Each structure stands twice: as C-alpha cells, then as structure tokens.
Amino acid sequence: MPTVLLKGLIPNENDQSFELKEGQLLFDGLEQLGCTLPHGCLAGSCGSCRIEMIEGEENLTPPGAVESDTIASINQNYIGLNKKIRLSCRAKVRGNVTIKILK
Numbered sequence: 503m504p505t506v507l508l509k510g511l512i513p514n515e516n517d518q519s520f521e522l523k524e525g526q527l528l529f530d531g532l533e534q535l536g537c538t539l540p541h542g543c544l545a546g547s548c549g550s551c552r553i554e555m556i557e558g559e560e561n562l563t564p565p566g567a568v569e570s571d572t573i574a575s576i577n578q579n580y581i582g583l584n585k586k587i588r589l590s591c592r593a594k595v596r597g598n599v600t601i602k603i604l605k
C-alpha cells in the first residue's frame with residue numbers, strides 16, 4: 503500500500519505518515535488522519551484543498567483539465583516560490599508521496 507508522509511505544518515512539529523489503498527484520494531486519507539482540509543467543491547475547481555508536493559509527484563494520478571486550470575490560477579499566488587501544487591480532492595495515490603499542507 504502506498505505511504506503518504508505528511509510534513510509537519512510548523513517547524514519542529516513531527517511528520518506523520520499513513521497508508522492509503524492504491525487509487526485512493528489524498529483528501530480521503532487526510533480526513534481519516536483527522537486532518538480534514540477546507541473544501542468547497544470536491545471537484546478540483548475551488549482550490550481550497552490544495553497541498554504541496556515535496557516528493558513523489560509521479561506517484562499521483564496526473565491532473566485533469568479542471569485541476570490543471572485551478573492549479574495555474576493558484577500558482578499566481580506563489581510566483582517565484584517553485585511550489586508543486588496538487589488538489590487533494592482529485593489526486594489519487596499510486597505510490598509513496600511526501601506532501602505538505604498549504605495555508
């Protein structure tokens with residue numbers, strides 16, 4: 503089963519890891535961990551469930567057209583910071599990933 507490593511939200515906060523079934527949504531895994539992200543649509547269009555990919559981006563299903571458009575819009579807020587953003591309500595795991603929650 504793929505493992506998700508969730509980096510600490512603040513410096514010195516412990517990282518957490520959890521397993522998901524292959525094909526399961528990151529959003530669902532975070533919710534099971536007790537970390538329900540803000541969500542407005544669960545369809546990839548509002549961007550509120552955004553996460554930052556630290557490692558293993560290739561182990562997620564690729565973003566569809568709606569998610570890609572939303573990510574492009576979100577990226578305008580992070581110009582120059584080189585963040586790899588995905589939407590947890592659309593990204594399904596296929597292998598190990600390391601993520602961080604974006605505020």
Ligand code: FES
Pocket residue numbers: 540541542543544545546547548549550551552589590591592
């Ligand atoms: S909840 Fe709207 S993009 Fe994920």
